[in-house]
Amino acid sequence: MSGIAGIFAPGGQDVVEGMLDRMAHRGPAGRKIIETEGATLGIAWTGLQETSATVLEQEQILRDEAGSEHCAEVKISGGHPSLMRDPLGVAPLYYGTNSEGVLGFASEVKALAEFTPNVSELPPGYRFDGNRLDLYFQLKEKPPVDDPVEVIIEELYRRLAAAVEKRINGDMMGSWLSGGLDSSTLAALARPHVRILHTFAAGLAGAPDLEFAREVAAFIDSQHHEVVLTLDSMLEVLPKVIYHLESFDALLVRSSITNYMAAKLASDYVAEVFSGEGGDELFAGYEYLKALDPAMLPGELIDITGRLHNTALQRVDRSAAAHGTVAHVAFLDPDVVEYAHRIPVKYKIRDGVEKWILRRAIEGKLPDRVLNRTKAKFWEGAGVKEHLAQYAEGHITSDDFNRERTLKNGWLLDSKEELMYYRIFKEYFGNLENLSWMGRTKK
Numbered sequence: 001m002s003g004i005a006g007i008f009a010p011g012g013q014d015v016v017e018g019m020l021d022r023m024a025h026r027g028p029a030g031r032k033i034i035e036t037e038g039a040t041l042g043i044a045w046t047g048l049q050e051t052s053a054t055v056l057e058q059e060q061i062l063r064d065e066a067g068s069e070h071c072a073e074v075k076i077s078g079g080h081p082s083l084m085r086d087p088l089g090v091a092p093l094y095y096g097t098n099s100e101g102v103l104g105f106a107s108e109v110k111a112l113a114e115f116t117p118n119v120s121e122l123p124p125g126y127r128f129d130g131n132r133l134d135l136y137f138q139l140k141e142k143p144p145v146d147d148p149v150e151v152i153i154e155e156l157y158r159r160l161a162a163a164v165e166k167r168i169n170g171d172m173m174g175s176w177l178s179g180g181l182d183s184s185t186l187a188a189l190a191r192p193h194v195r196i197l198h199t200f201a202a203g204l205a206g207a208p209d210l211e212f213a214r215e216v217a218a219f220i221d222s223q224h225h226e227v228v229l230t231l232d233s234m235l236e237v238l239p240k241v242i243y244h245l246e247s248f249d250a251l252l253v254r255s256s257i258t259n260y261m262a263a264k265l266a267s268d269y270v271a272e273v274f275s276g277e278g279g280d281e282l283f284a285g286y287e288y289l290k291a292l293d294p295a296m297l298p299g300e301l302i303d304i305t306g307r308l309h310n311t312a313l314q315r316v317d318r319s320a321a322a323h324g325t326v327a328h329v330a331f332l333d334p335d336v337v338e339y340a341h342r343i344p345v346k347y348k349i350r351d352g353v354e355k356w357i358l359r360r361a362i363e364g365k366l367p368d369r370v371l372n373r374t375k376a377k378f379w380e381g382a383g384v385k386e387h388l389a390q391y392a393e394g395h396i397t398s399d400d401f402n403r404e405r406t407l408k409n410g411w412l413l414d415s416k417e418e419l420m421y422y423r424i425f426k427e428y429f430g431n432l433e434n435l436s437w438m439g440r441t442k443k
Helices: 013-022 051-059 149-165 181-193 207-221 231-245 250-266 279-283 287-291 294-306 312-321 334-340 356-361 387-395 397-404 417-429
Strands: 004-007 030-036 040-047 062-065 071-076 079-084 094-097 102-105 125-128 134-137 172-176 196-204 223-229 273-275 326-328
Touching: 004 013, 004 062, 013 030, 013 040, 030 051, 040 051, 040 062, 040 387, 051 062, 062 207, 071 417, 079 356, 094 231, 102 181, 125 223, 149 181, 149 356, 181 207, 181 273, 181 279, 181 334, 181 356, 196 250, 207 223, 207 273, 223 250, 231 250, 231 312, 231 417, 250 387, 250 417, 273 334, 279 294, 279 334, 279 356, 312 326, 387 417, 397 417
Parallel strands: 172 196, 172 273, 196 223, 273 326
Antiparallel strands: 004 040, 004 102, 030 040, 062 071, 071 079, 079 125, 094 102, 125 134
């Protein structure tokens, strides 16, 4: 993903240059800064997004395009600032006003931190004109389709296949591959359209994810790569993960370590990858959903899909961007999302099987053992389990935890593990009182 930044004031070249410096990882291919109508706008782009620099120069429009229909955009409209974020928040965007009343924005919080402590996240589906937030898109429950199940299966497959195909730009592609149903589905759908598909997995020795990923890779004939982690290697990379992730949420950090390492490995081979994010939210992949009243399930799926922007999608964005690559989330293609929310819930959880309809749609494209694999938490499947929690337990006393767990904004840290992450976060971002821009994983 590219990095965009700027201020709505002239003569801000040095300020914007500094913003881009702090997220230079997002744009290893080049950068450009222009002044237009009282604004200073800058972009650092990846090789895949060089056209964004041309759009800035010719049309004075900034775009961070995280794949088809997933975009953050900034421009001057009618003499006023205009900031826009895509409907699900795949592309990140933050803004804030400094002590002189100047509005600034950036793709990452770290780029704004020296400009202003008053950082806000632009919510998904919103536009901002410098004064007012306007909602232009909102996920809503829709009437379910009333087609025979075989018709639904066929249509779901068609939309998924089209979402994958339109994100392929050449004869070589990458895919993060956990060996779970979602990432395996996208890898399988991508494979026929490329000469070489590289797949990437990360986990501790003996982790189920590594085993299942190897099986998928052999089945679809991808060139497979893996990184085997240890507790020491996870602790070593932890500060970098938290710096790029911009979060100390325990479950999010835990899952980001393996994602970050898989992304690092992928950057040695490809410029873009598929990520399976969104499948669980669309097709009811989480265990707790089985206990809900079916009448409540559509609303819950809308809710957790709407929470992705500053949790799981933030992990995807930061893991890819930290290594100058682009991650495509094909499950969140608008055509797929629209249809998925109209599939009756009885086909999402059926006979106690989560994501039943997705399993049927991809039947024959994956090994049966993978097709029928039950959902594992990202960090569990990678073998991380309680390693980091146990380490924190042994290095943080109960007295320290009780003394430090209440943050300046009133939040309570949930565990010693989260305090360990927060201490690292504070080294980079300070003891911030305003954390309204940060998402927390729904427990």
